[in-house]
Amino acid sequence: MQRTPQALLLWMTFIMSLVFSVWQVLLNNFVIERAAFTGAEIGLLQSLREVPGFLAFTAIFVLIVLKEQSFALISLAVLSIGVAITGFFPSALGLYLTTILMSVGFHYFETINQSLTLQWVDKQDTAGFMGKAMAWKAAAALTGYGSIWILMTWLKFDYVYMYAFIGALGLLMVAILHVNFPRFPEGEAQHKKIILRQKYWLYYLLTFFSGARRQIFMVFAGFMMVEKFGYSVSQITALFLINYVVNLLFAPALGRFIGRIGERRALTIEYVGLIIVFVSYAFVSHPYIAAGLYVIDHLLFAMAIAMKTYFQKIADKQDIAATMSVSFTINHIAAVVIPALLGILWLYSPSMVFFIGAGFALCSLILARNIPLTPTPEYRVCWPANTTK
DSSP states (O other), rough: OOOOOHHHHHHHHHHHHHHHHHHHHHHHHHHHHHHHOHHHHHHHHHHHHHHHHTGGGGGHHHTTSSOOOHHHHHHHHHHHHHHHHHOOOOOOOHHHHHHHHHHHHHHHHHHHHHHHHHHHHHHGHHHHHHHHHHHHHHHHHHHHHHHIIIIIIISSOOOHHHHHHHHHHHHHHHHHHHHHHHOOSSSSSOOOOOOOOOOOOOOOHHHHHHHHHHHHHIIIHHHHHHHOOOOHHHHHHHHHHHHHHHHHHHHHHHHHHHHHHHHHHHHHHHHHHHHHHHHHHHOOOOOOHHHHHHHHHHHHOOOOOOOOOOOOOHSSSHHHHHHHHHHHHHHHHHHOOOOHHHHHHHHHHHHHHHHHHHHHHHHHOOOOOOSSSSSSSBOOSSOOOOOOO
């Protein structure tokens, strides 16, 4: 095992994806079969799951007493514990509490992981590295799905043992990383306070619209597959598998491609593609075409790597951790509001939901065209004139 900062980032990403993917894929069946959930309970559970993401800015206060590397490993441990105990509490209250525990670990890890990536990886290598990390994440999810098939289908594991096994495995892997990797320097000392800087306004807006589009994809695109085209559980699972295989095969090359063409061109391709996909969702009438759009949609979101590399190129190094915490909260503002509001609209016009998604993508496209071809701390936006505050 290589003992480099980059190797640690990849292994932490693998653990997160392995544990979380098993929790996610089993959740709907588990809550219905063991906790008799209806739509009301699952809706509340999903809302509770997003709250720690909305509160991700609080990570900066934890960094007053913890180093980022230690915080990332502790967050992974909390995620693993939350998943490990899920099966032991098959009630509404028990599932709400274990979900919040799992989600706290997940969202704090994602926040710190992004911060460490931008600090530990050279600017010219970041896009390629993030593409590689996405491939590791896909490989971990596929491993998780394979473990479910072996343990639950072949060995007849119950939910409680499946959750306990994968959570315990995650904890063991975290302990191995803690023992085998040295404490790496974090580079520039990070601010330990909430930071909102005027000079990062374009990154904040891109992050907000990214969160809004992500919710439409996660909540309504998959729901359309079931409601409109009658996809079964096995067909939806197959669609997830296809998405992860595509990411495994193409994400590293996509990261290198973004590094070559630059952030403005990469995000332009993503947003033009998403406009076409969302408008197509509104009119699609064939289940296989819808599935193809879903896979393309998922692949285009991988190009959001360019948002992070853009920020890395314009940011003051000491701002990275604080800004990642705040940006995660900005991204989740939409997660709290969009599903509920558009869920009501869906009852009257599903097509209009996707037209709104296309509108979000259009706003992102306009913003992306304001990114310089070669962004720097002195040249952050094309218009208006740069500010230094």
